[in-house]
Amino acid sequence: MTRCAITECKDYTPAALDKALREIIDNTDFPDVAGKTVFIKPNILSDAAPEKAITTDYRALEALLKILKERGAVSLIVGDSPGTQMAKLSARVSKIADVVEAQGARLSDFREENRVHDIDGLKLPMAKALDDADIVISFAKFKTHQLMSATGAVKNMFGTIPGLNKSPLHFRYRTPETFAAFLMKVYAECHVDYAFIDAVIGMEGPGPGSGTPRHVGVMMGSKNAYALDRAEALMMGYRSIPLVEIAEKLSPGISDAEFPLLDPASLIMKDYKRIGDGKKDTFRSLVIGTIKNIFSRNGNDDRPRPIFITENCRACSKCVSICPAKALKIENGHVVFEKKKCIKCYCCHEMCPFDAIKVK
Ligand code: SF4
Ligand code: SF4
Incomplete structure (x- = not known):
């Protein structure tokens, strides 16, 4: 069974992040990055200030880039493509571009750098970094999501499809269930080797772009992104979310994992503002x-x-x-x-x- 590590990380100080990420890496099946090109896909839904908790925090990304270099990664690519991306990818406000430059990594703009992939009978442009890298890492943000209840490490890879190319896919896969099944196909096409969720400060309420920051105080990582997303949903207080439900239906046991550090069942936030809360089912x-x-x-x-x-x-x-x-x-x-x-x-x-x- 794959291992899913959740560990305390109270804030975004370099010391706390470094300790948490190393603990996660040491307690899970983290890939060997020595001599490899690594593509890290953070969530840059919009180039928003870090304190809004919309993006994967730049300090967490920087801590990971440092560790990857120390472990021998020879080339680092970072990128995302928000749905409304019209011009060149901007990640200055979120400070992601700054840490990418500071750590000698390269910011890839998927609108300019993409290759066509076949998914579900469709020809879709996807980040070229997926083909160029030896190792692919999803680095998601702990957030609610209006359509899918929560967004996590699997859905994060939907952003490898550049900009408005995502829009017709919402029309084609319009229910949470059909969209979840499609997200699984996108995720499989990305050949993700490892996934993290930045849950130091998460988002509750009307996520993923308009919710409220909420201190969660942990960092999460696993080779199994489905287990990670299931743990995230549990911590938010959901009984289940469409992605995990469909994934389990199509592939029973896909989200099973053991938790060598903190158990998500002990971290449930009953007062977390979930999607659908307040709606009375009379x-x-x-x-x-x-x-x-x-x-x-x-x-x-x-x-x-x-x-x-x-x-x-x-x-x-x-x-x-x-x-x-x-x-x-x-x-x-x-x-x-x-x-x-x-x-x-x-x-x-x-x-x-x-x-x-x-x-x-
Ligand atoms: S509703 Fe929001 S996104 Fe739409 S035009 Fe107004 S400000 Fe822009
Ligand atoms: S289909 Fe409805 S919910 Fe979706 S973007 Fe258009 S107006 Fe918004």
Whole structure:
């Protein structure tokens, strides 16, 4: 059985990060990186300030880069591609670009550096770094996710598909279940060797872009990203999340692991603000929801829809460009939303930089 290590890491000081990462590496099946090219995929959903907890923290990334160099890695590539990436990848605000430069690594822009892969009968551009590297590491952030309940080490690799190329995939795989099965295929195509989750400061509430930072105080790592994501979900207080449910259905036992350090069952945060919390499933709402689902074109029609907060909107058009259903347009400086077209993928909510989209 694979090992999944969770260890205390109270803050982002170099000493705490170095100790935690080494403990994880020493207690799991970490790959030999000596003489190898290593590609590290952090979560850079948007180039946001570190204190917002949207991105994998730059200090955690820097600590890992140092360890990889010390263990003999000869070349380090770091990269991600947010859904609305239109121009050259920017990672200055998050400070990720700074540590990449400081550690002699290279920031790869997947819009410019990609190769076509075949996934599920589709020809999809994916980060060239996946082909160039000997070792691939997913370095995710501990966050809730409006569609998938939680985002973790498996879903993190969806970002290897550059920018807006991801948008039609949301339209094609529109329910959490079909999207989860597709994410598994993307993950398999990435041939990930190891995964970490930065859970020193996580995100609760309406993640992955608009939630609230929450101190969790641990770092997590495993060769088995499904076990890592299952542990993350458990710590957040979910009974299960769609990704783990579908993964277990398709491949029983895929998320099984032993925990040589901290046990996630002892780290459950009952008051963690999860997706769906506060929604009361009364008998009436369950019956209405079931009937709606039966007749729905899109499935899961009882899920909440996005709501646009006009006062916060700056008409930046990011939501319009990402919307896979073409349900949005800007008119007279405001977003116009065609409810009937919406497939409830929440990409708009994920990408809005001004907290102008709620999901209710
Ligand atoms: S809702 Fe948000 S993403 Fe959409 S135009 Fe307004 S500010 Fe931009
Ligand atoms: S409006 Fe938002 S939630 Fe609806 S389909 Fe478009 S991006 Fe997805």
